[in-house]
Amino acid sequence: MSTKTATSVACANIAFIKYWGNRDNALRLPSNGSISMNLDGLFTHTTVSFQPSLPFDELIINGHEVAGKGLTRISHILDLAREMAGIKMNAEVMSENNFPSGAGIASSASAFAALALASSKAAGLDLNEAELSRLARRGSGSASRSIPSGFVEWQMGTGDNDCVAVSIAPPEHWALVDCVAIVSAQHKKTGSTEGHALAWTSPLQAARVADATRRLDICRNAILQKDFEVFANIIEHDSDMMHSVMMTSTPPLMYWQSATIEVFHQVREWRAGGLPAAYTVDAGANVHVITLKEYAGEVEKRLRELPGVSNVLVAGAGGGAKLV
Ligand code: DP6
Numbered sequence: 001m002s003t004k005t006a007t008s009v010a011c012a013n014i015a016f017i018k019y020w021g022n023r024d025n026a027l028r029l030p031s032n033g034s035i036s037m038n039l040d041g042l043f044t045h046t047t048v049s050f051q052p053s054l055p056f057d058e059l060i061i062n063g064h065e066v067a068g069k070g071l072t073r074i075s076h077i078l079d080l081a082r083e084m085a086g087i088k089m090n091a092e093v094m095s096e097n098n099f100p101s102g103a104g105i106a107s108s109a110s111a112f113a114a115l116a117l118a119s120s121k122a123a124g125l126d127l128n129e130a131e132l133s134r135l136a137r138r139g140s141g142s143a144s145r146s147i148p149s150g151f152v153e154w155q156m157g158t159g160d161n162d163c164v165a166v167s168i169a170p171p172e173h174w175a176l177v178d179c180v181a182i183v184s185a186q187h188k189k190t191g192s193t194e195g196h197a198l199a200w201t202s203p204l205q206a207a208r209v210a211d212a213t214r215r216l217d218i219c220r221n222a223i224l225q226k227d228f229e230v231f232a233n234i235i236e237h238d239s240d241m242m243h244s245v246m247m248t249s250t251p252p253l254m255y256w257q258s259a260t261i262e263v264f265h266q267v268r269e270w271r272a273g274g275l276p277a278a279y280t281v282d283a284g285a286n287v288h289v290i291t292l293k294e295y296a297g298e299v300e301k302r303l304r305e306l307p308g309v310s311n312v313l314v315a316g317a318g319g320g321a322k323l324v
Pocket residue numbers: 014015017018019020028034106108109139140141142143192193194196281282283
């Protein structure tokens with residue numbers, strides 16, 4: 001047996017219609033479908049090498065060895081790849097993010113998408129896009145959406161087999177830009193995985209889930225028709241609904257800081273004044289302000305002038321996960 005190696009890259013993504021809560025936590029089958037855009041230039045680069053001499057799996061992130069829970073989560077995906085390929089070797093996983101951690105950009109999406117591709121390839125498998133999306137999903141739900149290119153919809157499906165993400169439009173379809181206003185570089189206290197498990201303790205989650213098809217239809221159509229006004233209203237509404245569930249779960253999750261809310265007010269004023277901009281927030285305090293490419297410079301400049309904003313990252317629509 002000889003060493004088997006593969007390297008991949010995958011982009012982070014920002015959800016426009018959010019995934020929050022699972023109907024099956026172990027398989028990461030979400031309570032509702034979601035829609036996102038891959039973020040060009042914000043990626044994880046991962047090399048997986050299965051080596052006959054390794055006594056256990058090893059994980060190195062940004063040059064530092066990681067053990068404990070982080071390693072267990074990676075080994076779970078390696079186990080699935082090993083099982084499919086019928087191999088038993090342990091692996092060394094070397095992963096690097098080119099964006100700062102705690103910057104309001106989930107690294108789990110790009111990380112598990114890159115891991116699904118590199119580990120399956122290194123194991124000798126040749127998985128298609130749907131199979132890769134399923135495998136990535138088992139590591140982190142949002143990672144299923146970082147496999148296909150551009151604008152992506154993660155379908156709920158009926159079970160493990162058809163719960164996959166598909167591209168609804170390529171990156172060049174619509175020149176949207178995400179200006180991420182960093183208001184807090186602090187590491188969040190409650191991660192997404194623990195958060196999903198609390199979703200159904202909120203009495204608002206049932207209403208949020210029951211209404212998801214409507215929001216998905218509006219958002220998908222707004223993207224396909226490039227209707228910014230409709231798009232802006234639905235993504236803000238969806239983000240506010242998810243945070244309402246978070247705030248009313250037991251125990252309650254409050255991710256916003258005062259600067260987060262200040263950005264909301266500013267963005268709505270800018271839009272009323274004719275500048276196309278809309279906000280959305282994941283499980284953290286930083287605000288993703290979505291705009292059109294021609295206005296990105298202006299949005300970035302205005303965000304930087306706000307007192308609570310310490311930095312702004314800018315990314316357009318990105319492609320799918322790739323081998324390198
Ligand atoms: C708020 O995919 O990070 O960003 O499956 O437990 O890894 P795990 O959760 P994760 O959840 C993402 C939650 C979100 C919304 C979204 O990206 O859809």
